[in-house]
Amino acid sequence: MKGRLLLLQVATPALAIVFGMLIASVMILAIGRNPIDVYAVMVRFSLTRTDSLFSILFKTTPLIFAGLAVAMSFRASLFNIGVEGQYYIGAFCAALVGFSLRGLPAVVHLPLALLAAAGGGMVWALVPIALKLRRGAHEVITTIMMNYIASALLLYLINDVFRDPTQIGTPRVRTPVVAPAARVPSMGPLLAPLGLHGSDVEKLNLLLPLGVTIAVVLAYFLSRTRFGYEVRAVASNPLAAEAAGIPNARVQFGMFMLSAGIAGLVGLNDILGFFGYLDIDFPKGLGFLGISVALLAKNNPLGVIPAALLFGFLDRGAAGVQFFARVPKEIIVILQAIIILAIVVAYELLTRYVRTQRKREAELVVTATPVAEGTGS
Amino acid sequence: MNDLFIELRHITKRFPGVVANDGVDLAVRTGEIHAIVGENGAGKSTLMRILYGLYQPDQGDIAVKGQTAVIDSPRRALELGIGMVHQHFMLIPVFTVAENVILGSEPASGLGRLRMREARQRVADLCRQYGFILDPGAEVGALSVGEQQRVEIIKVLYRGAELLILDEPTAVLVPQEVEELFHNLRRLKEQGKTIIFISHKLDEVLAISDQVTVLRHGRVVGTVPAARTTKAQLAEMMVGRPVLLELEHPSVTPGQVRLEARRLRVPGGGKRLAVREVSLAVRAGEVYGVAGVEGNGQTELVEALVGLRPIAGGQLLVDGRDVTHATARAIRLLGVAHIPEDRHRRGIALPMAVWENLILGHHTRDEFTHGALLDRPGIQGFVRRRVGDYDIRVADTDAPVLALSGGNQQKVVVAREFSFNPQVLVAAQPTRGLDIGATEFVMRQLLAARSSGMAVLLISANLEEVLSLSDRIAVMYGGEMVAEFARAEATPAELGLYMTGTKRKDEARAG
Ligand SMILES: Nc1ncnc2c1ncn2[C@@H]1O[C@H](COP(=O)(O)OP(=O)(O)OP(=O)(O)O)[C@@H](O)[C@H]1O
Ligand SMILES: [Mg+2]
Numbered sequence: 001m002k003g004r005l006l007l008l009q010v011a012t013p014a015l016a017i018v019f020g021m022l023i024a025s026v027m028i029l030a031i032g033r034n035p036i037d038v039y040a041v042m043v044r045f046s047l048t049r050t051d052s053l054f055s056i057l058f059k060t061t062p063l064i065f066a067g068l069a070v071a072m073s074f075r076a077s078l079f080n081i082g083v084e085g086q087y088y089i090g091a092f093c094a095a096l097v098g099f100s101l102r103g104l105p106a107v108v109h110l111p112l113a114l115l116a117a118a119g120g121g122m123v124w125a126l127v128p129i130a131l132k133l134r135r136g137a138h139e140v141i142t143t144i145m146m147n148y149i150a151s152a153l154l155l156y157l158i159n160d161v162f163r164d165p166t167q168i169g170t171p172r173v174r175t176p177v178v179a180p181a182a183r184v185p186s187m188g189p190l191l192a193p194l195g196l197h198g199s200d201v202e203k204l205n206l207l208l209p210l211g212v213t214i215a216v217v218l219a220y221f222l223s224r225t226r227f228g229y230e231v232r233a234v235a236s237n238p239l240a241a242e243a244a245g246i247p248n249a250r251v252q253f254g255m256f257m258l259s260a261g262i263a264g265l266v267g268l269n270d271i272l273g274f275f276g277y278l279d280i281d282f283p284k285g286l287g288f289l290g291i292s293v294a295l296l297a298k299n300n301p302l303g304v305i306p307a308a309l310l311f312g313f314l315d316r317g318a319a320g321v322q323f324f325a326r327v328p329k330e331i332i333v334i335l336q337a338i339i340i341l342a343i344v345v346a347y348e349l350l351t352r353y354v355r356t357q358r359k360r361e362a363e364l365v366v367t368a369t370p371v372a373e374g375t376g377s
Numbered sequence: 378m379n380d381l382f383i384e385l386r387h388i389t390k391r392f393p394g395v396v397a398n399d400g401v402d403l404a405v406r407t408g409e410i411h412a413i414v415g416e417n418g419a420g421k422s423t424l425m426r427i428l429y430g431l432y433q434p435d436q437g438d439i440a441v442k443g444q445t446a447v448i449d450s451p452r453r454a455l456e457l458g459i460g461m462v463h464q465h466f467m468l469i470p471v472f473t474v475a476e477n478v479i480l481g482s483e484p485a486s487g488l489g490r491l492r493m494r495e496a497r498q499r500v501a502d503l504c505r506q507y508g509f510i511l512d513p514g515a516e517v518g519a520l521s522v523g524e525q526q527r528v529e530i531i532k533v534l535y536r537g538a539e540l541l542i543l544d545e546p547t548a549v550l551v552p553q554e555v556e557e558l559f560h561n562l563r564r565l566k567e568q569g570k571t572i573i574f575i576s577h578k579l580d581e582v583l584a585i586s587d588q589v590t591v592l593r594h595g596r597v598v599g600t601v602p603a604a605r606t607t608k609a610q611l612a613e614m615m616v617g618r619p620v621l622l623e624l625e626h627p628s629v630t631p632g633q634v635r636l637e638a639r640r641l642r643v644p645g646g647g648k649r650l651a652v653r654e655v656s657l658a659v660r661a662g663e664v665y666g667v668a669g670v671e672g673n674g675q676t677e678l679v680e681a682l683v684g685l686r687p688i689a690g691g692q693l694l695v696d697g698r699d700v701t702h703a704t705a706r707a708i709r710l711l712g713v714a715h716i717p718e719d720r721h722r723r724g725i726a727l728p729m730a731v732w733e734n735l736i737l738g739h740h741t742r743d744e745f746t747h748g749a750l751l752d753r754p755g756i757q758g759f760v761r762r763r764v765g766d767y768d769i770r771v772a773d774t775d776a777p778v779l780a781l782s783g784g785n786q787q788k789v790v791v792a793r794e795f796s797f798n799p800q801v802l803v804a805a806q807p808t809r810g811l812d813i814g815a816t817e818f819v820m821r822q823l824l825a826a827r828s829s830g831m832a833v834l835l836i837s838a839n840l841e842e843v844l845s846l847s848d849r850i851a852v853m854y855g856g857e858m859v860a861e862f863a864r865a866e867a868t869p870a871e872l873g874l875y876m877t878g879t880k881r882k883d884e885a886r887a888g
Binding site for chain 1: 683685704705706709710715717722723724725726727728729733737738740741746749750751
């Protein structure tokens with residue numbers, strides 16, 4: 001009985017995924033394809049090829065940062081929808097530091113670029129959080145507005161101010177290339193001795209272990225420190241927290257800055273880890289994906305890692321399906337959305353079920369042992 | 378002919394680590410007022426939630442009017458004529474009385490248009506039928522606590538309830554409002570309604586009920602007719618030993634002034650002043666009682682004194698230091714503790730663990746921290762001692778505090794605020810929801826702290842409590858202190874006149 005439940009709990013995410021796939025099958029059937037074939041392609045393509053595995057990890061990296069950024073704000077009852085804009089600004093700041101400074105050693109230049117990215121994200125978040133805490137303006141509205149501004153500002157900066165002069169006259173609109181010292185080292189050299197080679201292996205960079213490390217540190221920070229305790233109090237009853245002398249506004253400000261700082265790092269996987277410049281067509285939308293990642297992870301920093309992996313897998317699998325099963329791209333996007341939605345719903349239902357079952361069991365244990373009368377007296 | 382409205386047979390309900398109800402048998406006759414009493418955590422609320430379909434019993438069954446029934450939801454309970462008056466009012470402040478009453482079962486025309494006039498009429502009829510003084514068109518946010526409770530009762534009657542469950546309805550009322558409530562309850566009973574009434578105040582229980590059932594540790598100790606029992610007997614049945622209902626009030630020579638307010642002005646909601654020119658000084662070794670009907674500025678005064686509400690004018694001093702514009706944290710650090718009037722609002726964070734709630738506000742102390750980290754072993758020791766000293770009934774201190782019974786939640790707040798020898802204690806309704814044993818314990822604690830030099834500001838709607846604890850008693854009415862008495866001079870009747878605004882300070886001076 002107990003073992004069965006434990007098994008169910010461990011299997012919950014997997015069951016949720018199966019459920020999601022079942023729902024999506026209806027969609028696949030509707031366009032006249034065989035779901036089993038489509039899924040087979042998806043799994044074979046993404047899980048049996050080394051290049052796919054590394055591509056998944058590469059796509060997972062920014063999602064870890066984005067998921068963590070969103071989760072940190074949610075933890076403090078704030079909705080940072082502005083991760084998107086914050087990472088645009090962060091990416092630009094990192095690129096600026098990367099290409100405008102020359103001759104610095106990597107141990108100085110790279111940390112400087114990372115700090116610039118985090119700082120850029122934080123600065124971009126200052127207006128919304130100040131408006132929230134001083135004037136009560138809802139951060140959802142203000143961060144969305146800041147996203148628009150960030151997007152337009154970036155186009156202007158790349159196109160009109162910092163465009164690489166050597167590219168003028170070509171269709172390539174991008175900043176100059178960053179100094180090699182500011183680039184995030186690839187994990188290729190570390191993996192080569194294991195017999196792993198290829199361009200997808202090379203793409204993987206040290207931001208992945210950095211993201212995982214940040215997740216672990218945050219989990220510890222939130223559950224063990226005084227500040228983490230204050231965050232819990234502020235989130236679960238701000239009035240009682242205030243009465244206990246906890247400065248609500250300062251706690252929320254701190255968490256929002258933490259969120260925005262991490263958000264600033266989201267774009268670096270592509271900018272400093274891969275391309276080496278900021279192109280006008282750099283990957284967008286990661287901040288919004290971060291919201292889904294955080295939801296799936298239930299704002300748990302450690303849960304963000306598997307949640308981000310799942311999104312990375314879906315993305316890679318979609319590419320395979322598009323290519324080998326010749327399913328149109330739009331359908332793939334719809335499929336992804338359906339799977340995610342179904343997973344979120346199924347996950348919620350299953351956790352609830354496990355929780356009530358656990359409670360029942362706890363009650364059974366009580367009946368068996370005669371500790372009936374509460375404690376205390 | 379079966380005149381039992383409800384028959385509970387062998388109801389058992391378990392929660393992790395506790396048996397909340399253990400084979401409970403309860404029979405409630407149609408048309409009676411049946412009181413249920415018992416210590417904090419005895420299982421009263423749990424039993425009522427089972428009856429109202431909020432919880433399912435693990436064992437046992439329920440018969441309603443002689444028919445076995447499965448009550449799996451409040452909706453089903455209402456179909457069977459069982460209604461519950463919520464302790465924490467679920468009203469929408471900007472709606473009128475009538476709008477609140479009909480919410481969820483609005484009368485509508487065939488096209489779905491709300492028949493507001495009909496609704497208002499039906500609510501007015503109900504009020505007339507049962508003698509409730511209530512204006513169906515009044516906005517609920519502007520009503521007193523007692524009136525809001527009446528709205529809750531009308532709401533349940535509107536849905537056709539024959540049996541009303543009232544779980545500690547008087548905990549939030551002042552004596553006059555209790556009288557009014559009892560008047561209404563008797564009227565309901567005359568008209569054939571059945572009432573289950575829970576209270577920790579045995580005088581009330583004896584005054585209003587026909588039968589009294591006593592629960593202890595989830596089991597029924599017995600059911601006795603109210604006319605043939607006494608407070609002492611009930612108390613003994615509840616606790617399992619005789620309870621001393623007397624309290625000693627040793628004389629203490631007061632020391633220096635610890636907490637002082639000078640012509641304090643505090644805004645309420647909007648621009649209106651909730652506290653107008655209030656001056657008071659509480660000395661070390663003294664309990665200064667503030668009596669008054671709730672809603673006369675006490676809430677705002679307390680919040681201002683502990684730094685939770687901006688002060689518009691006047692001065693606030695702690696130990697002679699000006700803290701008029703200090704933060705709540707700064708005032709706390711000067712040794713001011715605060716028991717808030719509403720534990721769920723300001724006192725505890727329901728989803729957080731019992732241990733987390735017990736250190737709230739103390740969590741920055743050296744004994745609980747290791748640099749930036751919380752020191753779990755240090756905290757565990759403290760938590761274990763507090764749980765033991767205050768007899769907080771909890772199976773596991775890692776459980777969220779919402780799993781505790783109402784009285785045990787209050788004990789968490791009280792235990793926490795009494796920790797680390799505060800110099801000043803601002804206590805609003807400190808014994809609200811506590812059983813007689815716990816009430817007596819907290820009162821003793823208060824007096825012991827007073828003897829060792831603590832300055833206590835006691836705000837209470839419970840006159841008996843104010844009178845038995847205070848050295849000086851002030852009455853607050855309409856945002857002002859309208860009278861101040863020395864302990865020996867104060868009588869309930871005299872206080873009552875000031876509390877209702879019948880008499881004022883100036884007249885008292887003249888006379
Ligand atoms: N949701 C819950 N989860 C776990 N335990 C619970 C829950 N609700 C109640 N309990 C436990 O059941 C027991 C009975 O609680 P209940 O609220 O019925 O007491 P009560 O008689 O109403 O006490 P009080 O006078 O303090 O209101 C307590 O030990 C309480 O901790
Ligand atoms: Mg209760």
